[in-house]
Each structure stands twice: as C-alpha cells, then as structure tokens.
Amino acid sequence: MEETIVSSFDFAADFHKMVDHCLTQAIDYMPKLGIALLIFIIFIGLGKLVQMIFFRMDYRFEADKNHVMKLAGSTIKIFIMIVGAITALGTLGINVNALIAGLGLGGFALGFALKDALSNLLSGALILIYHPFSVGDTITVTGCQGEVTEVNLRYTILQGEKRIFLIPNSSLFTNNIEVVKK
Numbered sequence: 001m002e003e004t005i006v007s008s009f010d011f012a013a014d015f016h017k018m019v020d021h022c023l024t025q026a027i028d029y030m031p032k033l034g035i036a037l038l039i040f041i042i043f044i045g046l047g048k049l050v051q052m053i054f055f056r057m058d059y060r061f062e063a064d065k066n067h068v069m070k071l072a073g074s075t076i077k078i079f080i081m082i083v084g085a086i087t088a089l090g091t092l093g094i095n096v097n098a099l100i101a102g103l104g105l106g107g108f109a110l111g112f113a114l115k116d117a118l119s120n121l122l123s124g125a126l127i128l129i130y131h132p133f134s135v136g137d138t139i140t141v142t143g144c145q146g147e148v149t150e151v152n153l154r155y156t157i158l159q160g161e162k163r164i165f166l167i168p169n170s171s172l173f174t175n176n177i178e179v180v181k182k
Contacts, residue, residue: 040087043084043087046084047078047081050076051073054073116170120154120155121153135149139178141167145158146158146160146161
C-alpha cells in the first residue's frame with residue numbers, strides 16, 4: 001500500500017515538473033509567436049494595399065483592360081500573402097526550406113497539369129492588353145468567321161451567321177487572324 005502512495009506522489013511530482021516545463025516553454029515562445037503574427041498581419045495589409053492600388057488603377061485603362069488589372073492585383077496579393085506566411089513560419093523557427101522546395105515542385109506540377117488553361121489565360125490577358133481586334137470587329141481565325149461580341153480571359157466569342165463560336169484565346173494568339181475593322 002505504501003508503494004502505491006509513494007508512486008502517486010512521484011507521479012504528481014513528475015506531472016508538476018512537466019506542466020512547469022510546458023508553461024516555461026510557452027512563455028519563452030510567446031514573443032516569437034507575437035512577432036510572427038505581426039509579420040503575417042503586415043504582409044496581409046501590404047497585399048490588400050497592392051490589390052487596392054491595382055483595382056483603383058483600372059479606371060485609367062479602357063474597359064477591356066480592367067479584367068487584366070483586377071487579375072494582376074488579386075494574383076500579386078496572394079503571392080504577397082504566401083511570402084508573408086513563409087516569413088512568419090521562418091520567424092517561429094520552423095525550417096521552411098522543405099516547404100519552399102515543395103511549393104516549387106507543386107507549382108511546376110500544377111503548371112504542367114493546367115498548361116492549356118494557363119495558356120488561354122495568358123493569351124487572353126495579352127489580347128486584352130494589345131488589342132489586335134476589338135468588340136464589333138469581324139475576324140476570321142481557324143475557319144471560323146464572325147463579329148467579336150466578347151473577349152474574356154479564356155475565350156473570344158464570335159457571332160457568325162446563325163452560329164456562335166467560342167475560340168480559345170491560345171489559338172487566337174498562335175494562328176493567323178484576318179481582321180475587318182468596323
């Protein structure tokens with residue numbers, strides 16, 4: 001019976017030491033956690049500021065280029081927030097080398113998997129920036145002829161005789177286009 005009482009006291013003493021050690025570690029870790037949180041909040045604010053600047057710049061451009069500015073602002077905001085998260089994790093003492101390598105490898109795999117979609121997206125952005133044709137022009141591309149009714153980031157929509165053509169922007173960017181201005 002005495003052994004049980006003694007082992008209970010030993011357990012209580014060990015538990016007390018463990019709780020004391022955990023509290024000491026938590027108190028020592030709080031400044032790093034606060035600084036990391038502050039860094040992440042600053043990067044979030046910086047990302048929102050950059051996005052707001054891009055959103056406010058869109059009124060200076062033609063209506064067709066507004067989409068490009070908003071897309072660029074949102075993309076840069078996400079990139080800044082990812083950099084902020086990695087910086088905050090590094091401040092906490094976490095080794096971020098493997099995370100950065102994983103992001104690079106994951107980005108490569110995602111880019112390869114979404115090759116066609118990204119090609120259409122980038123081609124659409126370049127078409128909206130350079131304006132080789134505009135809404136109302138009649139164009140012929142890859143055997144399709146019609147009046148351009150809409151240019152978005154993925155497709156260009158042509159209204160033909162009794163037909164509507166959705167032409168992927170990547171094919172508009174890589175094939176010859178015949179343009180008849182309105």
